[in-house]
Each structure stands twice: as structure tokens, then as C-alpha cells.
Amino acid sequence: MAPNPNCRSTRIDTAHETLLDELQIIWDEVGESEGEKDKMMLELEQECRNLYRRKIDEANQYRAQIRLAIAGLEAEIEDICCSMGETTSPWNRGLSSAGSLKEQLNAITLKLEEMQIQKNERLEKFMEVMDQIREILAEFSPIERNDSKFSVDESDLSTRALQELEKQLQALQEEKSERLRRVMEHLNTLKALCAVLGLSFEEATRDLHCNSHHDEGYMSISDDSVECLVSAIEHLRKVKLERMQKNCNMFYGI
Structure with missing residues (x-):
């Protein structure tokens, strides 16, 4: 429980009176005149006021620091x-x-x-x-x-900004899935063409500047890889057409 201010004031007054009584005894023993006593009492009162003022200023400064911190x-x-x-508004209620x-x-x-x-x-x-x-x-x-x-x-x-970012992620995940589907489709097309042409799939893709085939479970879906696959498919289709045309010419004796 916090001390009662009245009790604190009473203790100060009691200590004050005790010190003044002790000072009065010394003055009487020394033989100070009443005028000197009054003068020294005024000086003492002024020193006490100055001390109280310093303490008040310090307390005011401390209070201002706390308010500033708050x-x-x-x-x-x-x-x-x-x-x-x-x-x-809700956070500071209370x-x-x-x-x-x-x-x-x-x-x-x-x-x-x-x-x-x-x-x-x-x-x-x-x-x-x-x-x-x-x-x-x-x-x-x-x-x-x-x-x-x-x-x-x-x-x-904000939650709104997070939701917008999550929508971007979802859209990219869907695009990634679509790219994986397209890459697999291109790979299957490439394998089918290699089978028709009697080519090795590994050899056909060896010189491609991409990594679209499986490599330790990884499949590249980069723009370059997709372009490489498309170019490879177009090349093999062209080769297939050329062979078909050549076979037709041979069949008809042209």
C-alpha cells in the first residue's frame, strides 16, 4: 500500500522542528543576537525553497520525459x-x-x-x-x-495486400501447372516423332540448349526450354515431311 501523504508531511515537519531546535540551542550557546538569528533563518528558508524548486523542476522534467515516451x-x-x-482506436481503450x-x-x-x-x-x-x-x-x-x-x-x-499477393501466387502456380502440362505434351510429341523417324530420343534432345527432360526429378519449364522443345518438334516434323515426300517420290518412281 502506498504511504499516506499526510503521514509523510508529518514526518518532514517533525524532522524540521527537531533540526530547528538543535540549531536554536547552538545559537543560544554561541550567543547569536535575535537579528542574526532572523537573518540566518531567512537564508535557511531561501535555501529550502531553492532545494524544493530544484526537486520540483526535476520531477516536472521526469514527468515530461514519461509523457514523451508514452x-x-x-x-x-x-x-x-x-x-x-x-x-x-481500439488498442488504446483503457x-x-x-x-x-x-x-x-x-x-x-x-x-x-x-x-x-x-x-x-x-x-x-x-x-x-x-x-x-x-x-x-x-x-x-x-x-x-x-x-x-x-x-x-x-x-x-494489410490483409488486403496479403490476399492480393496470394492471388498473384495462385495465378503463377496455375501458370506453372500449365507449363508443366505443355512441356510434358511437347516431350511426348518429341518422343513420338523420334519413334516414327527411328531416332533416339536421348540423342535428339542432347544438343538442345535446355533441360526439359527429367534430371533427378527436375523438369525445366523456363521460356528457353519451352522454345527449345517447340523448335525441336518443328525440326523433326520438317524431317518427317521430307522423308514422307521422298518416300512418295520413290513409290511413284519420280
């Missing part, structure tokens, strides 16, 4: 709320009536720590989605790499 923490919390797209300034400071510090945890968790979600987007785009075009394009804008960590 205002700074409030601004940080509002910034976090704004970046996460949340309303800023904090202003938490009691003393120190109690308010402790309460708002705890609230800021809570908000920072929430922000870090939201930021981690953004980073996870962004990493998946970067990985898929790297599969599409391995040469292009600009990490600045994949930095997270921490000023907008």
Missing part, C-alpha cells in the same frame, strides 16, 4: 496498426485510465510488444508468399533476377 510508443503502435490496415503515468507507460509498452509480434508474424507470411513467387518466376526465366522487385513493402502489411 507519445512515442503510441505513435509506433499507430504506425503498426496503419501498416496492417487495422483501426487505431490505457489512458491505467492509473499513474508509469502504469500507463508499462501498459503501452506491453501493447507495443504485442503489436510488434503481430507485425512480425504478418511480415513472415508476406515473405513466405514472396519467396514462392520468386522461386516460380525464377523457373520461368532463370536469367532475370532483380531482388528489389521482391522486397516487401512494410508500410502496407
Whole structure:
């Protein structure tokens, strides 16, 4: 329980009277005149006032520092709320009536720590989605790499922004699936052409500047790989037509 201010004041008054009584005894023993006593009492009172004023100024400065700290923490919390797209009014309900300034400071510090945890968790979600987007785009075009394009804008960590980013990821995942389907289709077409022409599939794809065939479970779906497969298919189709034309000419004796 906090000490009673009246009791504190009583103790100060009692100590004050005791010291004055002791000083009065010394003055009487020394033989100070009443005029000197009055003069020294005035000096003593002035020194006490100066001391009290210094203590008041220090207390005022400390109070101002706490208020400034509270205002700074409030601004940080509002910034976090704004970046996460949340309303800023509910968080401070009850904090202003938490009691003393120190109690308010402790309460708002705890609230800021809570908000920072929430922000870090939201930021981690953004980073996870962004990493998946970067990985898929790297599969599409391995040469292009600009990490600045994949930095997270921490000023907008709203649920809406996260949902938009997740939609981008979903669209890229669908495109990746479509590319895989097309690559498999091209590979099957290429194998069929090789079989018709009596060519080895491995030899036919050996000189391709791409990695579209399976390699330890990996299948390239890059733009270059798809173009390589399309070019290879067009070349083999041309070879097939040329052979068909040659066979026709031979059949008809041309």
C-alpha cells in the first residue's frame, strides 16, 4: 500500500522542528543576537525553497520525459496498426485510465510488444508468399533476377495486400501447372516423332540448349526450354515431311 501523504508531511515537519531546535540551542550557546538569528533563518528558508524548486523542476522534467515516451510508443503502435490496415482506436481503450503515468507507460509498452509480434508474424507470411513467387518466376526465366522487385513493402502489411499477393501466387502456380502440362505434351510429341523417324530420343534432345527432360526429378519449364522443345518438334516434323515426300517420290518412281 502506498504511504499516506499526510503521514509523510508529518514526518518532514517533525524532522524540521527537531533540526530547528538543535540549531536554536547552538545559537543560544554561541550567543547569536535575535537579528542574526532572523537573518540566518531567512537564508535557511531561501535555501529550502531553492532545494524544493530544484526537486520540483526535476520531477516536472521526469514527468515530461514519461509523457514523451508514452507519445512515442503510441505513435509506433499507430504506425503498426496503419501498416496492417487495422483501426487505431481500439488498442488504446483503457490505457489512458491505467492509473499513474508509469502504469500507463508499462501498459503501452506491453501493447507495443504485442503489436510488434503481430507485425512480425504478418511480415513472415508476406515473405513466405514472396519467396514462392520468386522461386516460380525464377523457373520461368532463370536469367532475370532483380531482388528489389521482391522486397516487401512494410508500410502496407494489410490483409488486403496479403490476399492480393496470394492471388498473384495462385495465378503463377496455375501458370506453372500449365507449363508443366505443355512441356510434358511437347516431350511426348518429341518422343513420338523420334519413334516414327527411328531416332533416339536421348540423342535428339542432347544438343538442345535446355533441360526439359527429367534430371533427378527436375523438369525445366523456363521460356528457353519451352522454345527449345517447340523448335525441336518443328525440326523433326520438317524431317518427317521430307522423308514422307521422298518416300512418295520413290513409290511413284519420280
